[in-house]
Amino acid sequence: MLVLDLFMPEGDGFKVLRELYRGGHRVGTVILTGSDNEFDYVQAVRLGARGLVLKGDDTEKLFGAIRGVAEGELAFSDQMAKQVISSFANQTRTTPIKGPTQSMQRLSERERRVAQAVARGLRNREIAGELGISENTVKRHLQSIFTKTGARDRLDLATLALAHAPRAA
Numbered sequence: 196m197l198v199l200d201l202f203m204p205e206g207d208g209f210k211v212l213r214e215l216y217r218g219g220h221r222v223g224t225v226i227l228t229g230s231d232n233e234f235d236y237v238q239a240v241r242l243g244a245r246g247l248v249l250k251g252d253d254t255e256k257l258f259g260a261i262r263g264v265a266e267g268e269l270a271f272s273d274q275m276a277k278q279v280i281s282s283f284a285n286q287t288r289t290t291p292i293k294g295p296t297q298s299m300q301r302l303s304e305r306e307r308r309v310a311q312a313v314a315r316g317l318r319n320r321e322i323a324g325e326l327g328i329s330e331n332t333v334k335r336h337l338q339s340i341f342t343k344t345g346a347r348d349r350l351d352l353a354t355l356a357l358a359h360a361p362r363a364a
Contacts, residue, residue, distance in 0.1 A: 196265050197224045198257075199244075201235055212242035223264040227257065236275055237282045240350065246270030268318055269349055276316045283354040299359045301343045307356075309336045313349050314356035 201208035208226065215222055225246035226239045236247055246260040246269065260270035271279065302310065305326070312322040319337075323330045337352075346352040 196261065197222050198227055198261065199224055201226060201228045201230055201239060209238065209242065212239060212244060216242045223267075225257070225260045225264050225270060233278050233282065236279050240279050240283075245348075245350070247272075247275055263318075267349075269316070269353075271316070273316065280314065280353055280357055283357070299344060299355060302340060306336050306340050306343070309333060310340055310344075310352055310356040311360065313337075314353040314360070316353075 199208045199211060208228075212224065215224070221243070223246075224244045225248060226236075226244045227248050227250060228235065228239075229250040230236075231249075239247065246264045248257045248260045248270070252272075256272075263270040269276070299307070299310070308326060309322055312325060317325065319330050319333045322333045326333075337349075340346065340352060341348075344352065344355055346355055
């Protein structure tokens with residue numbers, strides 16, 4: 196578990212994230228930043244950050260993000276999550292889709308609903324409540340979804356689900 200500032204007086208948090216990413220290290224990272232730049236958020240997530248808390252937020256939000264990321268969840272405010280996922284989805288729509296992304300068609304209807312709930316930022320417990328199933332069933336669906344789609348984690352899955360969501364007319 197790592198809590199990291201993007202802009203340190205004598206260091207660069209992006210450099211740390213890049214080194215971890217290139218080295219293949221999967222460290223649950225929460226970014227604590229004063230930046231209000233959406234590009235910084237997107238870049239941090241692209242490099243492996245799984246949570247983002249603003250320095251102006253209360254300490255409980257930071258502790259909650261640390262607990263969430265330690266449990267394998269993503270930890271972003273609703274607004275930040277929408278910004279980051281929207282940016283990823285827009286980039287995905289302008290990039291040719293190939294490889295595992297086509298495997299979304301292989302998902303069952305229930306698996307698609309789970310994937311869409313993940314894209315909306317819901318936790319396993321919330322997904323279970325919404326779909327009327329147990330939390331363990333949600334976990335089994337997620338394992339199956341990751342296998343069928345090739346998504347590495349919830350963020351990959353959210354991006355994939357949004358890129359393949361039916362377009363509103």
